[in-house]
Amino acid sequence: MREQWEAAKAELQVFLEDDDNYVNFLDSIEQKLAKKLRFECRSRGGSLVGSVAFNRFVESAAQLRHLHLLFQEKTKPIVEPLSREDDRSVNVKCKNLTNIMSDMLRALRLLYGQLICKSEATQATLETVLAKENKEWDGKILVKYLEAQHLTAEKLMSRPLKRFYELVDFVKALSNILSGNERDETGSNDSDTGSDDTFSYAPQLMQIVQENQHYIHLVKANAQEEKELIALQTCFYGDGADVFNDLSNNKLLLFGEVFLIKLRDRSDSSGVGCEAAASTGLLSHSEKVYAHCFQDGTLVCSKGQSNELGMSFVILHRIQLKQDAAFLEFVPASTLVFEASEKARGLALISQETTLVFAWKDIMESQRWADTIWGFLEMNGSRTEVLHQSRTIDKLPIREEISAELVDKDTLSTKFASFYDDHLPGVFWMAPPKCSSLARWELVEIVFYARWLLVLRMEGWKRHSALYDFDTHSLEMKISEQLRADKEWSLVISNGSVDSVTLVSMKRTRIDFWFDQVCKAVESAKFVARQVVKEKKSA
Incomplete structure (x- = not known):
């Protein structure tokens, strides 16, 4: 375990040196740019000092500087040598470092996420100021600052984001270094060494790395989505x-x-x-x-x-x-x-x-x-x-000839068929007739109107126009069902007076229901016809 700790400590020392330089950079934004702009502003305005995006960037930089210093104070004591670095003290340091790095990433990712979202707008503001030939006073201060720092507008914006990714990479590397602890401790049964704790260091660190990677991915996606929605509003x-x-x-x-x-x-x-x-x-x-x-x-x-x-x-x-x-x-x-x-x-x-x-x-x-x-x-x-509640069968377009043939004993249903899981069971796709000027598929709805089976063109669930009607009392009335393709069936209906009509559906329950209903109506009509013939013969 001592080897892993020494390697981790060496990486941490390099990280802290780089973080000192980064904190100095953040301090320069406040002291050498933002503060000068505030002092020079007086009663003058300017495109830079009036920019919401730039002011948010400056505020974020100040907050980041404060947080980085806070976590440096927590981290630096860990790299100081102890008078006696036994396994117990090393284990405590590993645990403290893991907790500090986890807290640091969780605390910083919100600010860095905001910077990522606003970096494009902020950079555009800076470049607009820099592009002016006759620069305003705040533009001159910006140019002087960038030249002194050997930066461009792009590098000024990318530096904080680059540091955040370096922080994530450091924690990931730390996880890889400490991942050897489990192998080193598996042979020990001494509960006092705290080996059980070491098992969780690497997974803990890797988990926080993954959380941050997911968070940044989500932030970028949300920012892009918002940008596209703003543009879409005017389209x-x-x-x-x-x-x-x-x-x-x-x-x-x-x-x-x-x-x-x-x-x-x-x-x-x-x-x-x-x-x-x-x-x-x-x-x-x-x-x-x-x-x-x-x-x-x-x-x-x-x-x-x-x-x-x-x-x-x-x-x-x-x-x-x-x-x-x-x-x-x-x-x-x-x-x-x-x-x-x-x-x-x-x-x-x-x-x-x-x-x-x-x-x-x-x-x-x-x-x-x-x-x-x-x-x-x-x-x-x-x-x-x-x-x-909004539609009834008696409001459908019915041919006058059918209405004229109605007799008192005809039963008229006013409600459309409906299943508990299918509210439009009469809807089918009607294939083009084999020889007709109607040369396309139609969305239709079929209903019973007394003894007639109506086939209606469906323009909406309350808007129909008549196509065909079949008298189920006709002796030539026929219906059959066919399998057309996988999960696709059809009803073929004819009565000898018109070409057969093919109704296609992807719902087997509709095919079965209407096949049964039509067959019952046809059989009932045949039974009545036989009874009439029988009565005539007996008379």
């Missing part, structure tokens, strides 16, 4: 841009390019041929946009524009995930064919009047967005209540 334009004028209490969780898919709307009457229908995926109707998701649950979709100052974002859509009644629907991979051999992953965000479909080629990126959005929606306790 949004359009409806709702004022929400982003102050992001001081917010945080950007996710940002990136995304494919925004435009679902067919009522004004879209363009038609393409049967061949295109068979091969067209949703992404062929998409555009690249930018998406931002903030910590308060705001999701904004915007069109990016480049300008001299960087990027600006024209808001297209904005959703408050914690407040708005929105629902997440995953998009089957087979619907998102981008090119012949390339697929994407996507999700649909269904609000009251609109549905936004996002897609990513990167499956990991898609999962990150899905997890984040889903997490916010789970915090939204009112969305399901709003959904169930």
Whole structure:
């Protein structure tokens, strides 16, 4: 153990000599720069003395000088030789040094962290003052100080940070030196030597090193994040841009390019041929946009524009995930064919009047967005209540022919189907018909209206338009289920009067539920028909 202590003491002596020089440097900032500026200031102003960043730097330097001197006073007695340095006294010194270094790093990291955050702004202030041809009085004092210290603005700012990293490296080296204690003491059973304490010195020191490395990494990340948020405040334009004028209490969780898919709307009457229908995926109707998701649950979709100052974002859509009644629907991979051999992953965000479909080629990126959005929606306790209270089946667009065929004995349900873990079980992706001018996938919702199964285009959970209706009393009514791909199933429905309709979902429970419901309705109709025939024969 004595060897490790001698090596540690030698390193400590070098460290203290360097720290003396560093304290003198910090003292020069106060005595030869800050103090002169204060005495020369009188009633004069100046860009340097009026700089918040520079004044904070000076204050931090004074505080650091005080703390370094404080810990020097605690540390220097340790390197003084004892009259009798036995194992016990050496062990006590190792323990004291470990505690002092741990306390020192914990006490200093806050100030150094602040310096790291503000160093860029402070250096910019200094260089602005130095760049002036006709320097003001405070600029002349700064030049004189830097020349006397053989420093530049950059070196002035980097010197404290360099010393902090040297301190961390010293503690790390100290840990490595003392790590041999355990091997030296394992053979001893003498409890009086205090060998059990020596085991913890190296791990203690390494732990505080790792804590500081993590702290500085976090400080840098937070500073960069704050810088980006400040810049982002002025980048949004359009409806709702004022929400982003102050992001001081917010945080950007996710940002990136995304494919925004435009679902067919009522004004879209363009038609393409049967061949295109068979091969067209949703992404062929998409555009690249930018998406931002903030910590308060705001999701904004915007069109990016480049300008001299960087990027600006024209808001297209904005959703408050914690407040708005929105629902997440995953998009089957087979619907998102981008090119012949390339697929994407996507999700649909269904609000009251609109549905936004996002897609990513990167499956990991898609999962990150899905997890984040889903997490916010789970915090939204009112969305399901709003959904169930705000819509009824009798308010749907129903063909007049169907309404005319209703009879008194027809049972009309006004509530949409709902499961405890699935609030929109009637939602499916409808594949393009094999030969139709409707050549793209549609987001649809199916419901029972008396004996009719309605297939409705879904523009929002409260905004529908009629597509198909199937009379379950028709003898030609058929339904089947198919496995399309891994975790992807479909219902195929036909009644002989129209082409079959293929409804795709990634939820097996939906397939089973609607298959059973339609089969029951068809069987019930057949049973009634048989009863009618039987009654006619008996009559």
